[in-house]
Amino acid sequence: MKAMIRGNESIAYAFKLARVQVVPAYPITPSTLVPEKISEFIANGEMKAEFVPVESEHSAISAAIGASARGVRVGTATASQGLALMHEVLFIASGMRLPIVMGIGNRALSAPINIWCDHQDSMSQRDTGWMQFYGENNQEGLDLGIMAFKIAEDKRVLLPAMVGLDAFVLTHTVEPVDMPEQSEVDDFLGEFKPNYVTLDPNKPATLGSFGFPEHYTEFRFAQWVAMEQAKKVIDEVFEEFEKKFGRKYRKVMPEHTEDADIIFVTMGSMSGTMREYIKKLRAQGKKVGMVKITVFRPFPKEELIEALQNAKVVAVVERNISMGFAGAVYGELAATFANKSKKPKFVDFIVGLGGRDITFNTLESVYKVAEKALTQDVDDVNWIDVNKEAVYKSEGLQ
């Protein structure tokens, strides 16, 4: 069945189809429609779940931990400052190995206040031990939302997962989505059974307790091992999903890379615009390709090496910036190739912050620098579509 839904609704439908049992949430632009839609499902009797209205995102994720520790399937959604407010608790969720799934409407962080798209919010939670998936469109939001539960709940993984959809560009865009049948999703996910020790008065246990220096590192290492294991589990789940639903997902999706001199690396909704732009360049005989990163945590090193090793220039196009260094994706990619004798030249492009539109003009500016990089040195980090003169002037650097 084709449904015409917004990105936020694709997350809400994923939760409904996954038969999520508890949804603690606090509304924030642009993901407010997720809890709104879920409240509607529950009120209409279409979804059997407990919606927990809380007073902040800090409480939302804390309640999610409580419910998940009790042994039920839990989902929530947030964005931007809301995700930032959750920060300290995100480590607790992953440290306690609770398979919570959270939808993110990827949005910029203040100041200045901005409600529009970039990836700064979830990229800033990179080290919290959560898996991270990024959707290109609403179909991917729905599919990744469903698959995230299966991956997170796998006994070999037991880690929470975020599914990011770009603020407004996806969260508020209506487009056709293939809606799977409830029975198909039931069959795919199976009945939820917690694969971990739960809070049960009949079987008392302590969860999230003190970890002395004698034990703490082992707990951290266990998370590392789980993240490594997740790489394999993600492949398995993607393949099973493809068999059942006919839609192909991979941790990284290479397109036109075989003979490409320049490969663009993208994440999220910009990937669609990039695909169209590459068609234009290919029509002009330019050897360009792209690699879309769908899974950012665990970072798919092996697949990225495979996809990028023969390129001359890798242009990392990203909607986040780690001030004082570079974009996060660039840093990780460069490190991935650090010990390889054969490696492309990596060039970083910071685009589309705070909802600045990523257009063909933006991508052309990126391409021009990448093309120059084929034959000469260019800056490591390139800010695109920025009024640099105005900034230099205001910072006293004429």
Added chain:
Amino acid sequence: MYEVRFHGRGGQGAVTAANILAIAAVKQGFYSQSFPYFGVERRGAPVQAFTRIDDKRIDLRMNVYEPDAVVVLDPTLMSVIDVTQGLKEGGIIIINTAKKPEELGFSGYKVATVNATEIAIEHRLGSQAAPIVNTAILGAYSKAVGNVKIEHVLEAIRENAPAKKEENAKAAEAAYEKTVLGW
């Protein structure tokens, strides 16, 4: 790919109109995408919304800069903003107004007019002071552009209008009949 830009004021339903057009296009077998101009919405402030229609999957995610058609829900906007900005040469302008196309002084474009305000009031959509014209204007769109048939527009309205489904569909049908094409 056919790209449409809607101009309205906050509260008039421009975003819903863009969504319903996208839904109607899919009913006809097209792919589509609709989205608002991502502003901070206030009642009465100028708002924009967009619909893309194509016979293959739409991957493009940037704003619409060179629409094939523009739909103007509120004629008073024309004194505030240039509704033809970026409109392709020979593109279509559909305007809610009592005036005839030739009275509006556009050149280089195809102009269609319909008194959607009057039609909305007749069908008791919104109030006298703030009629909801978004469904009527879709009838005019179907007549003027023709790529999405009126029956699909009516079906999409009946399924998706938040209230007064039948009245909304009737308003679109009436507008379809009353639209004046200036070409």
